[in-house]
Amino acid sequence: MGKYTQQVSKFWAILVLTGALTFLFQVSHVFAYNYLGGFWPGQTGSTLKLNLGLDANMGANASQAYTDGFISWNSAGAEVSFTPASSTQSYNVLLTETNNSSVGWDGLTTLLPCNSCQYTSGTVLLNRFFTGSYVRGKIAGVATHELGHVIGLAHAGGCVIMVATTATRWDTCHLQTPQLDDINGAKARY
Numbered sequence: 001m002g003k004y005t006q007q008v009s010k011f012w013a014i015l016v017l018t019g020a021l022t023f024l025f026q027v028s029h030v031f032a033y034n035y036l037g038g039f040w041p042g043q044t045g046s047t048l049k050l051n052l053g054l055d056a057n058m059g060a061n062a063s064q065a066y067t068d069g070f071i072s073w074n075s076a077g078a079e080v081s082f083t084p085a086s087s088t089q090s091y092n093v094l095l096t097e098t099n100n101s102s103v104g105w106d107g108l109t110t111l112l113p114c115n116s117c118q119y120t121s122g123t124v125l126l127n128r129f130f131t132g133s134y135v136r137g138k139i140a141g142v143a144t145h146e147l148g149h150v151i152g153l154a155h156a157g158g159c160v161i162m163v164a165t166t167a168t169r170w171d172t173c174h175l176q177t178p179q180l181d182d183i184n185g186a187k188a189r190y
């Protein structure tokens with residue numbers, strides 16, 4: 001290959017690479033973030049502050065995952081402040097665990113009175129039937145994802161913590177912490 005041909009090849013390689021990066025950038029902004037439609041009242045225009053009731057009877061892995069999860073959100077710059085409630089304090093959201101082989105989910109968040117309402121309380125479950133075999137980062141990713149629902153975030157596409165499946169979130173994307181779109185979604189909500 002002559003020198004001119006090499007130069008031309010390099011030019012086209014850079015052009016194609018630039019195009020690919022531009023495409024990826026645009027795709028990541030197409031997906032952005034989504035909302036469940038509800039919110040915690042009285043907290044707009046400020047940092048979302050919620051007390052979390054960690055069930056004292058759940059397994060150590062679940063407890064660790066929830067702790068990893070709320071620390072991730074608190075330190076992400078998402079204007080979210082989760083505080084574990086002491087055993088005598090009231091809490092906004094109960095974090096606990098089940099062992100259910102008859103369902104397909106590894107984590108589930110229920111917000112009351114409904115997903116698109118002004119929230120009064122919530123419950124998060126990790127399903128040990130699945131999470132019992134997860135490494136720490138994988139179960140932490142599930143807990144962080146569920147805490148995203150607690151904030152009011154719905155599922156989103158791409159390598160974000162709010163992507164629907166653990167197969168994508170962990171096995172493909174290796175994510176256990178909130179990503180830029182997740183953080184932007186939380187910040188824009190309160």
Ligand SMILES: [Zn+2]
Nearest residue numbers: 145149155164
């Ligand atoms: Zn989800």
